[in-house]
Amino acid sequence: MLLVGCGEEREEGPVPSPDSESAEAPPTLDTRNTDSGGATGEENSRDAGKDTGGELPKAGVSVRSAGPEKQEVPAVPEIKGNQPDSVSGAGVAKSFSPQKVIHPVIAKLSPPEFVDEIVTIPMAISSTSSLASRHVQQGLAFIQAAWDFEAYRHFCAALQLDPDCLMAYWGIGLALAAPNNEFSKERQIAVMRMIELVDATREVNGEELPIASKMEQDYALALAELFRLRGKSNEAFRSLSERYPNNLQARCLAIYLERDGFDDFGPRPKQAVAMREMELLVGENPDNVGVLGFWAMLHGEAPEATTTLREQILPVARKIARNAPDFPPYQHLLGHFEWRCGNHMLAENALAQASQLYESHMQKHGLGVHECEGWVRSQLYLATAMHSRGKFEEALAIAERLADIEVNPERLASRGASLLIWEAKTLAARLYLARGRKGDFGEAIGSLPGKEDAFLAQVKERTLSVFYLECLMQYLECRKALEEGEVEIAHKKRVALSAILERLDGLKPQAFKSASISEYLRALGGVKVYVAEARGLVALARASTDAQKQIARSWFKSAVEKQQRPTLLMPPVVVSPMEVRLGEFYQETQQYDKAVESYQAAIRRRPNDLPSLQGYRDSLVEIGRGEDALEVEKIISAVQR
Numbered sequence: 001m002l003l004v005g006c007g008e009e010r011e012e013g014p015v016p017s018p019d020s021e022s023a024e025a026p027p028t029l030d031t032r033n034t035d036s037g038g039a040t041g042e043e044n045s046r047d048a049g050k051d052t053g054g055e056l057p058k059a060g061v062s063v064r065s066a067g068p069e070k071q072e073v074p075a076v077p078e079i080k081g082n083q084p085d086s087v088s089g090a091g092v093a094k095s096f097s098p099q100k101v102i103h104p105v106i107a108k109l110s111p112p113e114f115v116d117e118i119v120t121i122p123m124a125i126s127s128t129s130s131l132a133s134r135h136v137q138q139g140l141a142f143i144q145a146a147w148d149f150e151a152y153r154h155f156c157a158a159l160q161l162d163p164d165c166l167m168a169y170w171g172i173g174l175a176l177a178a179p180n181n182e183f184s185k186e187r188q189i190a191v192m193r194m195i196e197l198v199d200a201t202r203e204v205n206g207e208e209l210p211i212a213s214k215m216e217q218d219y220a221l222a223l224a225e226l227f228r229l230r231g232k233s234n235e236a237f238r239s240l241s242e243r244y245p246n247n248l249q250a251r252c253l254a255i256y257l258e259r260d261g262f263d264d265f266g267p268r269p270k271q272a273v274a275m276r277e278m279e280l281l282v283g284e285n286p287d288n289v290g291v292l293g294f295w296a297m298l299h300g301e302a303p304e305a306t307t308t309l310r311e312q313i314l315p316v317a318r319k320i321a322r323n324a325p326d327f328p329p330y331q332h333l334l335g336h337f338e339w340r341c342g343n344h345m346l347a348e349n350a351l352a353q354a355s356q357l358y359e360s361h362m363q364k365h366g367l368g369v370h371e372c373e374g375w376v377r378s379q380l381y382l383a384t385a386m387h388s389r390g391k392f393e394e395a396l397a398i399a400e401r402l403a404d405i406e407v408n409p410e411r412l413a414s415r416g417a418s419l420l421i422w423e424a425k426t427l428a429a430r431l432y433l434a435r436g437r438k439g440d441f442g443e444a445i446g447s448l449p450g451k452e453d454a455f456l457a458q459v460k461e462r463t464l465s466v467f468y469l470e471c472l473m474q475y476l477e478c479r480k481a482l483e484e485g486e487v488e489i490a491h492k493k494r495v496a497l498s499a500i501l502e503r504l505d506g507l508k509p510q511a512f513k514s515a516s517i518s519e520y521l522r523a524l525g526g527v528k529v530y531v532a533e534a535r536g537l538v539a540l541a542r543a544s545t546d547a548q549k550q551i552a553r554s555w556f557k558s559a560v561e562k563q564q565r566p567t568l569l570m571p572p573v574v575v576s577p578m579e580v581r582l583g584e585f586y587q588e589t590q591q592y593d594k595a596v597e598s599y600q601a602a603i604r605r606r607p608n609d610l611p612s613l614q615g616y617r618d619s620l621v622e623i624g625r626g627e628d629a630l631e632v633e634k635i636i637s638a639v640q641r
Helices: 045-051 130-144 148-161 166-175 184-197 214-228 235-243 248-256 269-284 289-297 307-323 328-340 344-365 373-388 392-404 415-435 440-447 454-459 465-483 487-506 517-542 546-561 578-588 592-605 610-622 626-640
Strands: 059-063 071-075 201-204 207-210
Touching (some): 130 148, 130 166, 130 289, 166 184, 166 214, 184 214, 214 235, 235 248, 248 269, 248 289, 269 289, 307 328, 344 373, 373 392, 373 415, 392 415, 392 440, 415 440, 465 517, 487 517, 517 546, 546 578, 578 592, 578 610, 592 610, 610 626
Antiparallel strands (some): 059 071, 201 207
């Protein structure tokens, strides 16, 4: 499972940053994107041949690569007659059944399909079955794309063919690494079995041979060390990459896990090092989708749409999507970067394509939203992209359909359920908030699940989302009271909101034990922004002097500072940038030069955001820059087309 980044939340990803407040345990190897999308990479076939140590017989297996020619990958030949109970070694349970790591949800499905075009860094997999080896390679590629459920399916398929395939257990540990998910039991068993098999041997033609190459054994030990340290050290994979310098997958993992994210000034020190090292790998492997995916994901949480994002990363995301046009995670990855760069129509097209591809996959394989979180994620993002273009009604229709989807109370630990409960059921309200027309606050209140909601009554003791919903309700009622001129009622609602936020924040220990830690952290960050904004709005409504108005300004600045960086390959929880709120304050107090600066900051954060552009245009008019305002109007018209 690949992290989308190292910010407060993580999608779908590998190991949390050691410096992150939200470092989850056990580690996840985000989306995503989140957030992922992402990439782990598998080993370069030529390099794998150098590093396997030669313990096992080898036979050439042709595997599709990113290049025009196929590469010959060293692999173990299929050995007839070797049964699981032929495995031996200290501490190895000979009667182990792979069914212990195959969840009933997976067991009832038909075998998964192969998508050869995404297997771009082939790895030599030791197995008695060449088909099992292929399933493992495919599973690793799915992990790169943050499609963990499909990766899990492939690893399970491999174990049904070869119950002692070490790297299949390794892959399950990686794919199911998100904490407290519905497959946690299977993950724990798989990791323990992986450790058992590190030194295991099997009899081949009267000779005892290791069941895995030395490099595979070292991979297993590195993952075990990462779990032992709860994702707080990259030393294991750094050592692995140094031990096997020609192994591309080890190098990618070591670099990717080194990162420590961004702050308001750009990449932190380790993040900058990771980006430089990965850029060198891209130079060595310019057409390898796995490496390009790593490179793109390292920039997924950049705080602003920088020139680098537009000129270097977006073209890479487009290249990745072109190489696998029918693969939904790559279309979602493209949509994320198009939206980040302000190309809202292109983002909408890519996200609509991702949604359609996910939906077709679900129908073909008999999957629902609990098994395909990618569809939910792409729908959430699609609605936001539509809203960015001024297509509010279309965005709202998506939000309402998502909110109506039934969640199985017995599967709250699934990723799809978490996204539906925390994100989808609040999306309509958040869209109304972003538009902010007269009457929208009442509509937003009506769109949220009420206290009498039958589903919430079933799950309220098992999800922290009820506190998030209560925060949103108090905030909306505060805004509605302000709209109606009931300032003191608004003040009381604001006080209640602050109290509930304090309680929500205090539930962090429980959240870290839940399957919804990423959603909780996203929601918590969003509520902190809403609280600061509400304090500013109430202070402004009560102000009678310039000094009192400056108190409101301070709260609006606080709201700006509390905004989150993009994570999990997801749109922001707070749909409208808070720089817009600050710009509106400056307009109201006739400080139009400062208003221009605020709207410019909003546009840097969210390129081509309509409210930001409109406020910028109006402020330019006020300071006598009519020609510039006309140019901005042209941009507004282009965005709305």
